[in-house]
Amino acid sequence: MSLSDTFYDEQDFLSSQTPINLGVSACLMGEKVRYDGGHKKCDFLLDKLLPWVNITPFCPEVKAGLGIPRPAIRLAQIDSELRVVGTKDSQLDVTETLNRASDELCQQASGLTGFLFCAKSPSCGMERVKVYDEKGNPLVATRSGIFADKIRHQYPLLPCEENGRLNDDLLRNSFLTRLFCFARWQAMLREGLNAARLLEFHSRHKYLLLAHSQSHYREAGKSLANLKSQPIEVIAQHYLCILMAGLACVATRKKHTNVLMHLQGYFKNHLEKSDKTALTEMILRYQQGLLPLSSPIEILKHHLRHYPDDYLQIQYYFAPFPAQLNSSSVI
Ligand code: SF4
Incomplete structure (x- = not known):
């Protein structure tokens, strides 16, 4: 794959x-x-x-x-x-x-x-x-x-x-992130809402949501913990409220750094020591404002090509909206 x-x-x-x-x-x-x-x-x-x-x-x-x-x-x-x-x-x-x-x-x-x-x-x-x-x-x-x-x-x-x-780069990217996420949500509803689709949708948006708000990330997970407790439409609507509120929070360098560190962990058993050090340094340089987000993201995608991971590969965090719409100077 x-x-x-x-x-x-x-x-x-x-x-x-x-x-x-x-x-x-x-x-x-x-x-x-x-x-x-x-x-x-x-x-x-x-x-x-x-x-x-x-x-x-x-x-x-x-x-x-x-x-x-x-x-x-x-x-x-x-x-x-x-x-x-x-x-x-x-x-x-x-x-x-x-x-x-x-x-x-x-x-x-x-x-x-x-x-x-x-x-x-x-x-x-x-x-x-x-x-x-x-x-x-x-x-x-x-x-x-x-x-x-x-x-x-x-x-x-x-x-x-x-x-x-x-x-404003941050506000524009926030809008695009919410817009494309909502489009995916509408597409899922058109296919037909069911528990499996809802869980897959959440699974693919986990790191994206974490980059915007840790509390909404936790709350979203909890809202899907028991899919038999209420009709699926009610659960989905509640989940969507949490998701959109979470994505409306600004994804700061600090929050992105947290996500990047999480993602780095997936490669700890694969990468040579020198590659691990280079990745950590790049994430820290990003955190300090010396590099754009695209730098560590591209390196992570590069490692993902060499060490495929089914779960990471489907994360919208890597591409919340088309790259052509991205701003080169965004955090
Ligand atoms: S769309 Fe019409 S009403 Fe709205 S700001 Fe433009 S000119 Fe004014």
């Missing part, structure tokens, strides 16, 4: 076998739907991610019939109520129209694998959207936009991110 046979086949993601249905704020696609007739084209989305995903664009403000161009709007706290009003003309109140349009679009979002929102928008901003008082002064508290808020409440486990945060 070779590594290319056992790591996931990237062709799966390029074909319809494991479709990734990504909802996006339409302006990120370069569509000229913004209030001023412009767009917010997201280069990473169009240049890198596009070949791997099926895109469904959403523009709640156009759906609400506000037109292009249209008056700019913002969130306002008026009489303890959240309203959406005109930035220049606070008498313009589109709260109900925008809520209705967002509710409708939310229904169309079922079946998505993830969502990429446009930051700062009173409709699509995922977080830290400014809220103003009646006189137009910004309040300290921020919140999510009307549409993004509804999506996240209706689909709490859906991997979501904002365009601006994709510039």
Whole structure:
């Protein structure tokens, strides 16, 4: 068995076998739907991610019939109520129209694998959207936009991110990890959920989850300890909640080092002393920030080719998402 046979086949993601249905704020696609007739084209989305995903664009403000161009709007706290009003003309109140349009679009979002929102928008901003008082002064508290808020409440486990945060290597990789993991989960459900498939899914994601959160790793294992205690659908849903919460935790160098040390242990009876020392040194240099994660990973994969291990070879830790999407400078 070779590594290319056992790591996931990237062709799966390029074909319809494991479709990734990504909802996006339409302006990120370069569509000229913004209030001023412009767009917010997201280069990473169009240049890198596009070949791997099926895109469904959403523009709640156009759906609400506000037109292009249209008056700019913002969130306002008026009489303890959240309203959406005109930035220049606070008498313009589109709260109900925008809520209705967002509710409708939310229904169309079922079946998505993830969502990429446009930051700062009173409709699509995922977080830290400014809220103003009646006189137009910004309040300290921020919140999510009307549409993004509804999506996240209706689909709490859906991997979501904002365009601006994709510039951060860690946040981008975190989003991609959750997105591709969720796509694999949806693929498993399509095949038919059963105990064997659920256990295999967990088995393949163990080290990936450990790299993000040791506590969620333990909790996930416990949640699958007795698969006869409840209906499998209930257990699977509980497991998925733990998994997605765990993957949302940042995988730091310290956590990755812990995983790499674990993985190194698999080769302790195979490697020459000098190779063992070289691997340990490389892991420590990675821990100190002197090398990217790809360095020890590539060496581990190299050893795995020489000393195959059925369990290690199927770990998504080695390739949580296609290498073409990876950032060279990521931790
Ligand atoms: S941020 Fe959302 S509402 Fe605003 S233009 Fe983009 S898609 Fe439309």
